[in-house]
Amino acid sequence: MSRELHHKTLVLGSGPAGCTAALYLARAQLFPAVLAGPLPGGQLVLTPEVENYPGASGPIASMALMDTMRAQAESFGAQFLPDTIVRTDFTRRPFLCVGEEASYTAEAVIIATGASARWLGVPGEERLRGCGVSACATCDGAFFRGKTVAVAGGGNAAVDEALFLSRLAAHVYLIHKRDTLRAEAIQKERLLACPNVTCLWHKRVTMCQGDKRLEAVTLEDTQTGTSELLPLEGLFVAIGRTPETEVFQQQILLTEKGSIVITSGQTGTSVPGIFAAGDVCAHAHKQAVVAAGSGCQAALEAEQWLGRNPLREA
Ligand SMILES: Cc1cc2nc3c(=O)[nH]c(=O)nc-3n(C[C@H](O)[C@H](O)[C@H](O)COP(=O)(O)OP(=O)(O)OC[C@H]3O[C@@H](n4cnc5c(N)ncnc54)[C@H](O)[C@@H]3O)c2cc1C
Structure with a gap:
């Protein structure tokens, strides 16, 4: 050149x-x-x-x-x-x-x-981006008013996203592969005190499912290896x-x-x-x-x- x-x-x-x-x-x-x-x-x-x-x-x-x-x-x-x-x-x-x-x-x-x-890289994630799968709660949270959503991640960003969504969504799951969060203490406390937030410890998303929109995610238990289906309308990936x-x-x-x-x-x-x-x-x-x-x-x-x-x- x-x-x-x-x-x-x-x-x-x-x-x-x-x-x-x-x-x-x-x-x-x-x-x-x-x-x-x-x-x-x-x-x-x-x-x-x-x-x-x-x-x-x-x-x-x-x-x-x-x-x-x-x-x-x-x-x-x-x-x-x-x-x-x-x-x-x-x-x-x-x-x-x-x-x-x-x-x-x-x-x-x-x-x-x-x-x-950063995305999870699991099957279904890319196809359903913009159709229930997002990487930005501030941007897309308002589309999920009154719905059931989850946040994948365990750091400051994930906790902030979950707190933000808890004010809009009916219920928020926080999915984390460990049982402790790498976030500021005050934010952790706020999250754990939220009545409409449930932390799913030792879990990771292995698949996003749905035809035209996200309908559920498959969760794998990182300790036992067993899988289960979690019905959801929104998944927010917050892993950086x-x-x-x-x-x-x-x-x-x-x-x-x-x-x-x-x-x-x-x-x-x-x-x-x-x-x-x-x-x-x-x-x-x-x-x-x-x-x-x-x-x-x-x-x-x-x-x-x-x-x-x-x-x-x-
Ligand atoms: C799915 C999604 C939804 C979003 N929704 C909203 C929303 O609703 N509202 C909102 O305000 N924000 C939203 N955001 C955030 C918003 O898109 C970003 O904050 C914004 O685009 C940042 O602008 P930027 O110009 O800094 O960088 P970017 O928009 O990331 O642009 C970076 C540019 O740099 C170029 N580039 C990269 N590497 C090189 C290189 N080596 N040489 C030359 N060029 C290069 C890329 O081609 C690109 O053009 C969303 C983000 C995502 C991912």
């Missing part, structure tokens, strides 16, 4: 954070190229509808929302390219991002590569998220879990000129509107930084 393309600014990722960053950079005449990556439109396109994105009177089709965000950025001159970054070098400026199709250099880079939900940061290792500071460490309350990373926005950042609230907001913030901070740090021609 020989092509090397230079852009004033580069945005890595085309989810809500990347599209919003591109919109603001383009309007500021910073000529962004957006590398759309392996999932054009980002995580939101994995769900059919969004109900909690502000500005709509009813549910919005996720694909249409992301197409509109992209078109809006393009209308101001942002250039979307179908490439995925496989290597970066942030020790030099212009910064270098090597893609599968070409190499890209830029004076400032905004990383908006997101974090993918994987930040998409492999290509930034050794280049910028990451947390132990691989999220990008950003300057408190801002979007700067450990390398001046490299900014990060959205779910890829540590402590980000994993919601589209938050990602979009931080994409805007990253673009504004990049604009200010470029004003103070113009690249001198060699």
Whole structure:
């Protein structure tokens, strides 16, 4: 691969954070190229509808929302390219991002590569995603008002999801392969005191069942190996998220879990000129509107930084 393309600014990722960053950079005449990556439109396109994105009177089709965000950025001159970054070098400026199709250099880079939900990988799970199987209670919990649901997992995220759902669903099962939760004590206490929550210890989901929608899960006892059927209308998988940061290792500071460490309350990373926005950042609230907001913030901070740090021609 020989092509090397230079852009004033580069945005890595085309989810809500990347599209919003591109919109603001383009309007500021910073000529962004957006590398759309392996999932054009980002995580939101994995769900059919969004109900909690502000500005709509009813549910919005996720694909249409992301197409509109992209078109809006393009209308101001942002250039979307179908490439995925496989290597970066942030020790030099212009910064270098090597893609599968070409190499890209830029004076400032905004990383908006997101974090993918981890799934159980059991039969039926993928087919029923969006039809009873979800990885986000804040996003999809409202569809399960008055219904029976379960959360799979045993960490902080699982306990938070179960507590959130307990306020909406008729009954919540927490399915965990051990008999202790790896969560903050206060959250554990709250969960165990909830009258409509039952913890199913030493159990793991081995299959999601249902024709068009989830109807039940098969549970295996991790001690005895016996199986049983648990009728359910919703299953929330809460076993963590994987930040998409492999290509930034050794280049910028990451947390132990691989999220990008950003300057408190801002979007700067450990390398001046490299900014990060959205779910890829540590402590980000994993919601589209938050990602979009931080994409805007990253673009504004990049604009200010470029004003103070113009690249001198060699
Ligand atoms: C099933 C599901 C339902 C959801 N429902 C809702 C909801 O109802 N409401 C809500 O507010 N939020 C919802 N969310 C959460 C929401 O989708 C995320 O918070 C949001 O998409 C995060 O935006 P982002 O731009 O930070 O990252 P993402 O949307 O994850 O986008 C990341 C982008 O980076 C790109 N990328 C990754 N690696 C590379 C690479 N190496 N090079 C170049 N590009 C790369 C990907 O192709 C993608 O375009 C849901 C999430 C899921 C999974």
